[in-house]
Structures are given as C-alpha cells and as structure tokens.
Amino acid sequence: MGMTAAEKILARTSNLPEAKAGDIVYPRPDFVMIHDGVVRGAKEELDALGIHRVFDPERVLMVSDHDVVYVNDRAAARGAYNRKAAEAWGIKHFFDAGQGGHGHIFPTERGWVLPGTLYFDNDRHCTNAGGIGALAIRMGTEINRVLATGTNWTLVPKSVQLTIKGKMPHGVFARDLGFVIGKKLGPDGDFGVDIDYRVLEFAGELDQFSLAARISLCSTPTEMRAIGVFFPPSAAILEYAQVRAQRPFTPVYPDADARYEAKIEFDVSTLKPQVALPGGPHLAADLATVAGTPVSHTYVGSCGSGMYEDLEMAAGILKGRKLARGVRMIVVPGSEDSTRRMTREGLLDVFHDAGAMVIPAGCGPCASGRTGLIDDGENSISTAVANGRGRFGAKGAQLYLGSPATVAASAVTGCITDPREFL
C-alpha cells in the first residue's frame, strides 16, 4: 500500500522505510522554528531543568513577527530577552525585529521551507509550508522538548484528499475558496469529514494556483484544526524553490495507491467572491449578502495573505485611487524582502498615495491585538487568518474577512464591495 505525502515526509525524517497514519514516530526535522512570543517561556522552562543548550543551534530559526514594533514596555522587554536568549543558545539564524519578517512567509521566500521539508514549529500556522509541498507540525509548548532533544513524539496524521475541479472564475481568489473550504470542513459541512489533526492534501486542477494562492489556501483548514495542508509542487514551484534553496531537497508526491481517510471533490468554476462573517474564517457567505456594510478598519497581510502577490492584488485596485473618508488601511508585508521589492516596484507609493499605512513585516493586527487595533462599534474587513471576537482588540467590533482584492475595494468605497467592480 502506498503512502500519502505526509506519511512519506515523516518516514524519511524518522529514518523508517514506511510510516502510516496512526504510528507514533520521532522525526528529525530539517529545522525547528520558534517565534518571539514564546521564546521566553521555552527558555525559562529549559533553564529551570538545567538544559541550557539547544540540540543544534544551526537548525533553529528564531523569528520575530508577533511583536515587531514594540508598543509597550512588555514587548520591549520580550525583545531584549529574546536577543539574550539567541546569544545564550548560540542561534545562528536569529531574525530579530525588522529582519526577516513573518515566520510563515519569509522562510519560504528564502529557501528554508522547500518541497519535502519537515519542520517543527511552536505555532499552528506553520501549515503554510504545505503551499510549497512541505510539512510543518505544530508542537505548542512542547517545542521545548524539540529544542532540547531535536525531536518529539509525533502521531502520523491521516490525510483527506481534496480534488479541485474546474477553473476559478475571474475576480475570485484563493481566500474566497479557502473560506468555502472551511465552511465545508466545518462540523456540519458538506464535505462530511472530520479534519481534526488530518492533513488536507490537494489534488486535481492545481496549476491555476500560484505559490501565493496555495499558501493562502493553507490558512482556513488550519483554523478548522487540520494539522497540515499539502499541495504537490508544480514544475514552476520546483523552479522557484531551486533558485533559493538553502540545502538540497527532494520533492515528495503521494503514491497513487496512498490511503486516504476520505476523498472529496469540489468544483470551483461557479464560485463567487466571498467574505467570512464575524466569528470565524469558516463562516463563508457570498459577498453579495453583506455588500454595502460600512467599514472603517481594513488590513492586508497575515499568514493567509502575506506573499508579495497578495500585496500586488491589493495595490492593483488601490492604484490611482484613495481610501474612502473615515477608512484606515494597514498593509503588512510578509517579509522585509517584500517591503524592499515594494519600494523597487512602486507598490509602496501606490499604498501611500492611496492613504494606506505600510508597517514593518510581521503578523500585524492578526497577532491578537498588538498593532492596528479597532474600537467597539467599528467594522473591519481584512485578510487576517481568523476573526474571532476580540482578535483586533475591542470585543464589540465586527470583523469580516475577504481576499486582498475585496479588502482593497472595500477600503476605496468605505463599505464591503465586490472587487470585480475594479478589475
């Protein structure tokens, strides 16, 4: 019997001929990532146990994305602690505030995350790795065991295969599809599958999805409790990876006779622009049902829409236009490399001319109310990964989600707007 992509990646890194869903394995990941928000907790716990070294300082990426612009004393103290921790551990690849950017974006752009890679992360949105054909597994607070020993027990997940049929209509984007997939994966969703701790493996007509689109499609299943998302890498993506690879890599594809818990299909050819209603990214609704809802807070960025192409999508609509009166817009590039490219290619001017604020690369407002907050009674539309009550601060705000195009179109009109009017 064949293996799924996740089984193959876990077999390779566990030095086993085969891994199958349900096995407990101890993989040796290609690297380990930890973000700025949890370094202190992990280091203090390990120090208390007398563990002062990490398993391999060259294979730990410390990224700074949750608190980049220190807006309070606590954030500044955390940043200072993290710098000392990086020194004490001898971390070679420490990306301090202002360097690197979003941990679930820039490592792909810089060739850390490659087809076939396995890495462990404290944060669940590491599932973005699936966009390029890699697997990353969230360890939560148990990242301390990984940092100390280089591995941790891992339950090989089951996989669910989702075959995409048809072509996405003009003006409908990956985030729109993601919200609908989230809805169908939900408790009473049409797909009828339990996605908890499963890998959602995409198949079918995937050539229409760029790397950025694939990464966008990773975020909503993650919110529905998928442990991973996987796209078999296309020739174009292999080429993208090859020119920036930090190490040799071997792409992984599922076997034709791999065991899936379920196989589902979805025809995308009649999809319309969507929003996710306040409460969760799976609360997909046709945009038309809420068109005209006034908004004052808009934001483009996050794990879900942090690639350069997402910024281009928003800029394409904002070019030559101004934000509506009373609307503020926060643009958060996924990487410092993207910020530099925006300068070179004129996107920075487009955003500034429209009246948007471009802040340093990182999570931005999506990191639970650290920057770009909202007030009670305000409405927001953004590309955040999640929109639970209070995500951007005030619990009385209404948080809608949309594609970068929808967010930009809405910022221009001051109300939730179908982006096709501007395309």
Add this chain to the structure above:
Amino acid sequence: MRQTLARVFSVLSVFSVPSVAAFDFLKGYDMSSEFQWVLKGRCYKLGHDVWHAGGVVPNWIITGRHFDPQEIIPHLFEETDPGFHTRCKPGDIIVTGRNFGMGPKMNGYIAMQALGLGLICESMPFLAYRAAVGCGLRVLTDCVNVSEFCETGDELEVNFRDGFFINHTKDIRREYPPLPDALMEIVELGGNAGWLKHWQAQKQAGGAA
C-alpha cells in the same frame, strides 16, 4: 488485547500498535515503577463540546498564561461549577462527552493532574489530548459512549494503562483504548517537563546517546 479493541472514527483510533521507532534516550527506563495507573473515585460527568476556555478554566487563566497549578486549581470548572476544587478528591474521574477541551490549551489539565484526577472522554481534539498527556494527566480518549455508562457521583475504577473501566455503582464494565505505550513514560514522569527532567538526568549520568 489492545489490537482487538474496536476502532472508531476519530484521531486516536488510528494509533496502531508498533512500528513505533525506538527512542534511544529512554532505553532502560523502568516501566514497572509504582506509578498509580488505576484510579478509584467518584464520577464527575460533563457533556459534549466543552471548550477549554470558559468550560474548563476561565479565559483569563489562559490569556494570562497562568501555569502554576496552585493558581489554577481554585478556578477549575469555575464558570460552570464554582467550588469544584473544594469537593473533588484525588482519584475522582472526570467523564466527558465528545469533543472535550476544544482549543489546544493546557491550563486545566495542569490543575486536574495536580488534584490527582483522571480524565476519560468520548473524544478530544488531538491537540487537547496531546496537551493533557504533556501535563502528565491520566487520560483516555475515544471511550465510545462512556458518558452513557455513568452519572456524576457513581463509584468508578479506571485503569489508564489497560483501558479497563468499571462503574461499581451500576455494575458496568467496559474496555477502551489505553494510553499508547509510547506515551506512558511521559505520563509516568509527570508530563513533558518531567520527561525532560528525566532526559537531562540520564544525559548527565552519561546514559544518553
């Protein structure tokens, strides 16, 4: 015996017996220690779909990153059953319906472990289960329909190592999937922190690879 247990539709049902890779660090660990795998106590029954935030501990315990058991204990089940911690006794067993502990948080399990309680669930999201094991809690999941076989206050006996469940009050016996062998050492050692402490001690003693 473990191989014959019924398989159900959930994550942990796919735990297959070996093909588990050996983990060198803990070779020689004595699994025949005196750890108390059998709990005898009263049933405390909860329903389906209990969120960790609010349902197990108040959200401020989670967002405030409170991990000291003594801080958390007074607030365990506070929003649904104030004073629970004053009435429970070591050995009591929390029995839940499906989907217990949503939200991959650990604070409540820290308190349950410190109070000497056990937890058996019809199902848990995998990351909730992982968090419970990581806290060293005696926990079973995929216990199909278990909440139909007991009521709050019943006298229960549960062997977390073998998966045996006895309701002495109602004279009901069931077998459920036990804790996988690979995770027993973590629970025996008191959770992830205890495991790391042991690992470090082994390493310092020259016992680690």
